[in-house]
Amino acid sequence: xxxxxxISLAERLVARFGDTLSLAAARNEITAELAAGDLLGVATALxxxxxxxxSELVDLCGIDYLGYGQTEWDxxxxxxxxxxxxxxxxxxxxxDWAGRPRATDRPRRFAAVVHLLSIExxxxxRLRVFCDDDSLPVVPSLTGVWPxxxxxxxxAFDLYGILFExxxxxxxxxxxxGFVGHPFRKDFPLIGNVEVRYDPEQxxxxxxxxxIEPRVLVPRVIRDxxxxxxxxxxxxxxxxxx
Amino acid sequence: xxxxxxxxxxFGPQHPAAHGVLRLxxxxxxxxxxxxxxxxxxxxxxxxxxAESKPFNQSIGYMDRLDYVSMMCNxxxxxxxxxxxxxxxxxxxxxxxxxMFDEITRILNHLMWIGxxxxxxxxxxxxxxxxxxxxxxxxxxxAVSGARMHATYYRPGGVYRDLPDQMSKYRxxxxxxxxxxxxINSWREGSMLDYLEAFTADxxxxxxxxxxxxxxxxxxxxxxxxxGVVSPELxxxxxxxxxxxxxSGIAWDLRKKQPYAKYAEMDFDIxxxxxGDCYDRYLVRVEEMRQSNRIIQQCVxxxxxxxxxxxxxxxxxxxxxxxxxxxxxxxxxxxxxxFTEGYGVPAGETYAAVxxxxxxxxxxxxxxxxNKPFRVHLRAPGFAHLSSMDTIVSGHMLADVVAMIGxxxxxxxxVDR
Numbered sequence: 001x002x003x004x005x006x007i008s009l010a011e012r013l014v015a016r017f018g019d020t021l022s023l024a025a026a027r028n029e030i031t032a033e034l035a036a037g038d039l040l041g042v043a044t045a046l047x048x049x050x051x052x053x054x055s056e057l058v059d060l061c062g063i064d065y066l067g068y069g070q071t072e073w074d075x076x077x078x079x080x081x082x083x084x085x086x087x088x089x090x091x092x093x094x095x096d097w098a099g100r101p102r103a104t105d106r107p108r109r110f111a112a113v114v115h116l117l118s119i120e121x122x123x124x125x126r127l128r129v130f131c132d133d134d135s136l137p138v139v140p141s142l143t144g145v146w147p148x149x150x151x152x153x154x155x156a157f158d159l160y161g162i163l164f165e166x167x168x169x170x171x172x173x174x175x176x177x178g179f180v181g182h183p184f185r186k187d188f189p190l191i192g193n194v195e196v197r198y199d200p201e202q203x204x205x206x207x208x209x210x211x212i213e214p215r216v217l218v219p220r221v222i223r224d225x226x227x228x229x230x231x232x233x234x235x236x237x238x239x240x241x242x
Numbered sequence: 243x244x245x246x247x248x249x250x251x252x253f254g255p256q257h258p259a260a261h262g263v264l265r266l267x268x269x270x271x272x273x274x275x276x277x278x279x280x281x282x283x284x285x286x287x288x289x290x291x292x293a294e295s296k297p298f299n300q301s302i303g304y305m306d307r308l309d310y311v312s313m314m315c316n317x318x319x320x321x322x323x324x325x326x327x328x329x330x331x332x333x334x335x336x337x338x339x340x341x342m343f344d345e346i347t348r349i350l351n352h353l354m355w356i357g358x359x360x361x362x363x364x365x366x367x368x369x370x371x372x373x374x375x376x377x378x379x380x381x382x383x384x385a386v387s388g389a390r391m392h393a394t395y396y397r398p399g400g401v402y403r404d405l406p407d408q409m410s411k412y413r414x415x416x417x418x419x420x421x422x423x424x425x426i427n428s429w430r431e432g433s434m435l436d437y438l439e440a441f442t443a444d445x446x447x448x449x450x451x452x453x454x455x456x457x458x459x460x461x462x463x464x465x466x467x468x469x470g471v472v473s474p475e476l477x478x479x480x481x482x483x484x485x486x487x488x489x490s491g492i493a494w495d496l497r498k499k500q501p502y503a504k505y506a507e508m509d510f511d512i513x514x515x516x517x518g519d520c521y522d523r524y525l526v527r528v529e530e531m532r533q534s535n536r537i538i539q540q541c542v543x544x545x546x547x548x549x550x551x552x553x554x555x556x557x558x559x560x561x562x563x564x565x566x567x568x569x570x571x572x573x574x575x576x577x578x579x580x581f582t583e584g585y586g587v588p589a590g591e592t593y594a595a596v597x598x599x600x601x602x603x604x605x606x607x608x609x610x611x612x613n614k615p616f617r618v619h620l621r622a623p624g625f626a627h628l629s630s631m632d633t634i635v636s637g638h639m640l641a642d643v644v645a646m647i648g649x650x651x652x653x654x655x656x657v658d659r
Contacts, residue, residue: 027590057481061619061621068610115593124593126591126593174286218584
């Protein structure tokens, strides 16, 4: 991707869609956030109009923003007893079903993220659509615009419970037949809820509650001092070898 | 006689032509397929969720296990995504090594594909020939990483270590003896680059051998010409990439169009099909092997002439050397922090794609600044390809379904993730 193209694409997006899209550009990648109601119209325009020509939908995936930016280990303030060694977070892998995180102050948890590719103009674009209702996340289906999105939407439905309105065949795709829940949600335990084994007495495979305990080896930490530039400068400065 | 109309047939998940664990529910009208409903997910391991619970570096090994016949290309996408967010770039030598191993991986993948696809369609010999050369390249994987398949060789900031100076030799055994043993070991006298030079000099003649078995083979052509035709429009609608797209006549290759690593410096061609049928895709992939061979040769030449670091000297991301660690307190601290906690990746999101042998393998990475990814989504080419199965296969005969599965080049490690 050349340097000039994403910028001019951003300008074209602003000129065409105005306030419908809220754009963010970083590292030569453009992200456009839009409301679920505008998605179909924008998608059709992006596919067909000259200057966009996004003939391929490369990827669609769900995201659950629950717990975004939360850490398990306080690194800023050191208490009298040192760093908080007793980790009591609720990040991925720390909880079972009974202890799953519930309350959230984040207004909108679920989003569908779409990656588009224009083969003709050699450009990419990322769209993000937040679902308005956390308890019933709904996004319009793009199957009418790019039929290839079919399975990606099924996957996002399966793993996150995002409903794609207008999808012709919204079944589970990756999880087991008869699976309960949406496993990639941040409040779904990493250890799962059930485990299977073959029962020689009943002569069939049986489902039982999980017997393993949640276990995470490395706490989730966000550090302000993780300053790569400084580390790079230190490394470049070969004072040790002098 | 009782008239039987449409009936439903179950194909797989345990079927030798299903390439792993594909279950296909086929609605048949006689021997003609009316509707195909692939059931995937039997190999779903939740890689993306597992990655959320571990520091960034600990998930590199999981990438090998996605598309387990093109291991290092998967690593490349993941590592590239992390590097994007960190804003770092691997040293030039590491970039050349990555380019070279991406192409070694492409040959490995295509050899597996040509062997198994021919086997599916009744040509039993090809897989024996293909695995002969696969074994030779597996040795390169082993020499550089210690593992024949699941290498975990790429790291954010470079590669794990430099290329080895020597190749391990075969000992005499009932399987390797006499002139055969001598020939194999004669390649292994020097460094890994010498070995690769010998391999790449020899490999085009091996590709000729495969072509001799298939390209003008009457049965092979009957089974593939005009079968599973994908028009350029259809290919784009269904998000196809890689050989599936190029077979339909669209010259799209990320190595040329959005070059990464050192592909911009490489001299190679992109083969393109005309009819978009299974036969054209076969020709495209065979030619890709020859082109990969060329790229490897160019990389070998450069790597021979240009020694240098293969890892960034940034202790926040890359571990210090053992010697340094024993000698220097700060290096010891860096080492400890890196292996107990990992490194924080600045908040943001990125999508990094590489031209994997099967198509565009992408990694969408969201970080909130922590030492673990907030969300990783892996865009597997096989997943998009397989979803078009129903559209392409309906109206074909049952035996053509097998040809189609073969030409998709499916590996369920990546489809199911």
